[in-house]
Amino acid sequence: MSSDSDEADWERARAGEGDAFGRIFDRYRLRVYRHSYRLVPDRVDADDVVAIAFFEAWRRRDSARFVDGSILPWLLVIATNSAHNVSRSARRYRALLAKLPAAEHSREHAADSDDTAWQALARLPLADRQVIALCVLDGYSEREASHALGIAPGTVKSRLSRAKSRLATELGSPAGSTNSSSKETPNEA
Amino acid sequence: MKRETESPRDNHLRRMLVATADLTPLIRTTPSRRVVVAAIAAFALAGALTGGALAVSATNKPPSTATEFDVQYAAQRMAIASGGTLLGTPTTVAATGQLQLPLIDRPADANNLVIGFECGEAGVFSIRLDSRTVATESCSLPPTVSNGLGDGGVTQSPPAKPRGMERVTLPTNEASAILLAVTDHPTALTVDAPGDPQFAVWISWVQIPKLAPSAAEKAELADGVITRAEYLAAFNRLVGCMTASGHPLTDIDESGETASFSFDPDGDPVVDADFTRCFQTEDALARQMWLKENPQS
Numbered sequence: 001m002s003s004d005s006d007e008a009d010w011e012r013a014r015a016g017e018g019d020a021f022g023r024i025f026d027r028y029r030l031r032v033y034r035h036s037y038r039l040v041p042d043r044v045d046a047d048d049v050v051a052i053a054f055f056e057a058w059r060r061r062d063s064a065r066f067v068d069g070s071i072l073p074w075l076l077v078i079a080t081n082s083a084h085n086v087s088r089s090a091r092r093y094r095a096l097l098a099k100l101p102a103a104e105h106s107r108e109h110a111a112d113s114d115d116t117a118w119q120a121l122a123r124l125p126l127a128d129r130q131v132i133a134l135c136v137l138d139g140y141s142e143r144e145a146s147h148a149l150g151i152a153p154g155t156v157k158s159r160l161s162r163a164k165s166r167l168a169t170e171l172g173s174p175a176g177s178t179n180s181s182s183k184e185t186p187n188e189a
Numbered sequence: 190m191k192r193e194t195e196s197p198r199d200n201h202l203r204r205m206l207v208a209t210a211d212l213t214p215l216i217r218t219t220p221s222r223r224v225v226v227a228a229i230a231a232f233a234l235a236g237a238l239t240g241g242a243l244a245v246s247a248t249n250k251p252p253s254t255a256t257e258f259d260v261q262y263a264a265q266r267m268a269i270a271s272g273g274t275l276l277g278t279p280t281t282v283a284a285t286g287q288l289q290l291p292l293i294d295r296p297a298d299a300n301n302l303v304i305g306f307e308c309g310e311a312g313v314f315s316i317r318l319d320s321r322t323v324a325t326e327s328c329s330l331p332p333t334v335s336n337g338l339g340d341g342g343v344t345q346s347p348p349a350k351p352r353g354m355e356r357v358t359l360p361t362n363e364a365s366a367i368l369l370a371v372t373d374h375p376t377a378l379t380v381d382a383p384g385d386p387q388f389a390v391w392i393s394w395v396q397i398p399k400l401a402p403s404a405a406e407k408a409e410l411a412d413g414v415i416t417r418a419e420y421l422a423a424f425n426r427l428v429g430c431m432t433a434s435g436h437p438l439t440d441i442d443e444s445g446e447t448a449s450f451s452f453d454p455d456g457d458p459v460v461d462a463d464f465t466r467c468f469q470t471e472d473a474l475a476r477q478m479w480l481k482e483n484p485q486s
Contacts, residue, residue, distance in 0.1 A: 013210045014210075016210065016211060017210065017211075018206070018207035018208060018209070018210035018211035019207055020210070021206050021207055021209070021210040022203050022206060022207040025202070025203050025206050026203070029195075029199060029203075047198065050202070051202050054202070054206055055206075055209070058206065058209055058210065096205065099201070099205070100198050100201050100202055100205075101196075101197045101198045101201055102198070103196070103198055
């Protein structure tokens with residue numbers, strides 16, 4: 001474990017070194033935002049999901065999971081869970097969110113170019129969204145997703161198959177043709 | 190979608206996350222923030238207030254206008270470092286010139302009050318609980334005076350400061366905190382500042398577990414009076430306890446009526462906890478009784 005690895009920084013943060021948590025935030029803020037942006041109706045919500053995800057990660061800091069040394073997949077799972085019901089997720093952190101300056105962009109719909117895909121994704125059960133988000137939107141393998149979610153690879157495989165079918169049904173296309181969301185997203189880091 | 194650069198919201202969120210992790214007193218670690226506690230020359234405040242009046246400066250923050258988060262951080266840091274638990278609903282106010290905050294709904298278990306303070310402009314700020322002055326903070330425009338304690342920019346009060354008063358000089362836009370043991374029911378916190386400078390205040394009730402006095406201190410208190418020799422013996426046990434814990438006190442001066450010293454935990458909550466333990470078990474009650482018997486000290 002190198003001194004600047006996610007695992008090392010997470011251990012330092014857990015021990016009370018706040019700047020180590022800051023480095024994790026610096027490393028993955030954009031990735032978590034891009035992920036969240038594809039899961040919620042507007043950019044303001046995406047900003048809230050980012051904040052909630054990092055606060056929630058801290059609350060659950062003792063159960064963090066690392067996939068090949070990276071904490072990012074686990075952060076994305078938390079962001080997916082937070083995005084599943086933003087208003088409910090925000091309840092716990094209402095006071096903290098209220099202290100943050102308002103986002104600079106206006107509240108606009110983030111899924112202009114592909115409302116249908118976003119709405120279809122939003123209708124999936126959380127377990128399905130988790131695997132779709134990790135394996136389809138973010139391109140993680142079933143093995144990596146199983147580590148991040150803490151479930152067996154076989155479970156990921158079956159959930160992914162089921163989720164694709166459901167998503168295809170929602171979109172009115174044949175199962176298996178589901179691809180990553182076509183919603184406009186920035187270039188991946 | 191323009192999210193490639195950090196926004197003010199991102200910066201603020203980052204600071205909150207860093208502070209949140211900093212505030213988690215798990216195990217001893219290299220602190221990322223420097224905390225300087227000014228000399229504690231007069232622990233007990235006449236009558237109603239007992240215990241320590243500490244001044245803390247949370248440094249290494251980017252310069253900014255006074256914010257609620259800064260004062261909250263400094264106050265929470267102080268309370269947690271002292272082993273305390275925040276109780277009730279905290280109050281935060283940004284004000285100009287004069288402020289009077291009613292202190293209501295004191296939780297039954299509360300035995301301390303923590304006050305976070307940050308000046309937004311240069312000025313001299315007098316902080317009072319009811320009619321009693323508990324701190325005077327003098328904020329100067331940067332660059333501030335340094336006392337050689339590092340980059341905290343905190344200077345100690347002049348030797349002849351009034352009893353019960355902590356005077357520290359801080360650069361503007363640095364939060365400080367005062368922790369007061371409260372045994373009665375103060376009704377209001379007042380901040381006065383000539384010239385109407387801006388400032389922010391964050392206050393919360395705190396419960397700090399009481400530690401039993403040591404056998405030696407009990408013996409000194411048993412007859413209901415305390416001699417100077419007993420008072421100094423208690424003080425020297427505090428000195429010895431801190432030395433034994435690896436964090437000796439400095440600037441020890443026993444020449445005055447009240448023994449004084451400096452203590453620099455350097456942001457380490459474990460050191461703060463050591464001090465709390467040593468002070469409460471060896472010196473607090475003896476010091477309190479000594480000050481009651483010698484009100485001019």
